[in-house]
Amino acid sequence: PAEIRGEFQPIPTNVADIQICEHLPRLAAIMDKLVPLRSVYGSPNGAHDSHICYTGRAKVNEPKGGWPAFGPCVSKILGPANSAVPPFIGLSPDAGHPPYGSPGLPGFLGVAHAAFRPSGPARDDMMLQGISSDRLADRKSLLTSFDQIRRDLDANGSIAGLDSITQQAFDILTSSRLADALDISKESDATRERYGQGDPKNFGDGAPRNLEHFLMARRLVEAGARVVTLNFGRWDFHSNNFSGLKDTHLPQFDQGLSALIEDLHARGMDRDVAVVAWGEFGRTPRINADAGRDHWPQVGGGLVACGGFRTGQVIGATDRTGSAIADRPVHFGEVLSSLYKFLGLDTQHVTIPDLNGRPTYLVDGEHFPLPELG
Numbered sequence: 001p002a003e004i005r006g007e008f009q010p011i012p013t014n015v016a017d018i019q020i021c022e023h024l025p026r027l028a029a030i031m032d033k034l035v036p037l038r039s040v041y042g043s044p045n046g047a048h049d050s051h052i053c054y055t056g057r058a059k060v061n062e063p064k065g066g067w068p069a070f071g072p073c074v075s076k077i078l079g080p081a082n083s084a085v086p087p088f089i090g091l092s093p094d095a096g097h098p099p100y101g102s103p104g105l106p107g108f109l110g111v112a113h114a115a116f117r118p119s120g121p122a123r124d125d126m127m128l129q130g131i132s133s134d135r136l137a138d139r140k141s142l143l144t145s146f147d148q149i150r151r152d153l154d155a156n157g158s159i160a161g162l163d164s165i166t167q168q169a170f171d172i173l174t175s176s177r178l179a180d181a182l183d184i185s186k187e188s189d190a191t192r193e194r195y196g197q198g199d200p201k202n203f204g205d206g207a208p209r210n211l212e213h214f215l216m217a218r219r220l221v222e223a224g225a226r227v228v229t230l231n232f233g234r235w236d237f238h239s240n241n242f243s244g245l246k247d248t249h250l251p252q253f254d255q256g257l258s259a260l261i262e263d264l265h266a267r268g269m270d271r272d273v274a275v276v277a278w279g280e281f282g283r284t285p286r287i288n289a290d291a292g293r294d295h296w297p298q299v300g301g302g303l304v305a306c307g308g309f310r311t312g313q314v315i316g317a318t319d320r321t322g323s324a325i326a327d328r329p330v331h332f333g334e335v336l337s338s339l340y341k342f343l344g345l346d347t348q349h350v351t352i353p354d355l356n357g358r359p360t361y362l363v364d365g366e367h368f369p370l371p372e373l374g
Helices: 051-055 070-078 120-126 133-153 158-173 177-182 189-195 212-223 241-266 332-342
Strands: 010-012 019-021 034-041 088-090 198-202 208-210 227-229 274-278 300-306 325-327 351-353 359-361
Touching: 034 325, 034 332, 051 070, 051 332, 070 088, 070 227, 070 332, 070 351, 177 212, 189 212, 189 241, 198 241, 208 241, 212 227, 212 241, 241 274, 241 300, 274 332, 300 332
Parallel strands: 088 227
Antiparallel strands: 010 019, 034 300, 198 208, 274 300, 351 359
């Protein structure tokens, strides 16, 4: 209904009977490569917290150390595909509101499986500065000797975690593979223009609208990263919802995400890389007095692409006002279970030990991979 929809209009896509917002024309043109999720639920209280997106779990009855996110779990189980590229990379810079900048926390898996975050000046530290490889190896040997003295004092895995980080640092320093992947100047002008630039500055207390991160993510998975997370903008429009979305967020998001998906298909990577875009909750169907929309944890949405999934379909539906789920509820855990399945991990059988040594499933047991995705 118009009083719910607001000033935005739906437009057709290249798949019959699927419509999306008029300010997402590029995504509309590749709907055959997408799966909109229109009935996502599981946000515990409507609070700003990306934890549910990364773990599929609410912050209740957490084990000591907390639930680990998808990236750290993949890092723990599968390890690096290439020793010079961390298995889990977070492109999300810190934000004024910390949950907006979280790449997905390691929880009880510890620092060894935290996201490698190459944003800012840290990127300059990934290259050797006037130190030969032999001299670096001597320093590594000396460091190992010192660490051996402390080894027996470690009771919580922190030294083991630091060992892993140290080894990763030496691997990165002695190879240009990661630094090259982060250098998008190696791409053609046409490719960089297709992705666009956006704005590298944080949007308020949220994330930047950095379109180059979409391109960087593609280059990182090509180089060997198993999981890459990024954040984009600040979607919390409690006021001026329509101007904020149509003037910046929607057109830029449309450009960056569609460029990534088309690029993955063009490079033959669409069956090797899965893409998910979503947030932790939906927005109120009714527009408030400030022309904004407030938090609505009852139902939200998302978008899945590539991964060899069965695309060109919609999963789930709401009632006519978008207030409640009318068909096929989709829990965050089901989507994450689908991602684990894509990586060859059976969430009904694969476990990781918590800090007490107890086997812990990757998602809650009632959440299975989405059969609709194939």
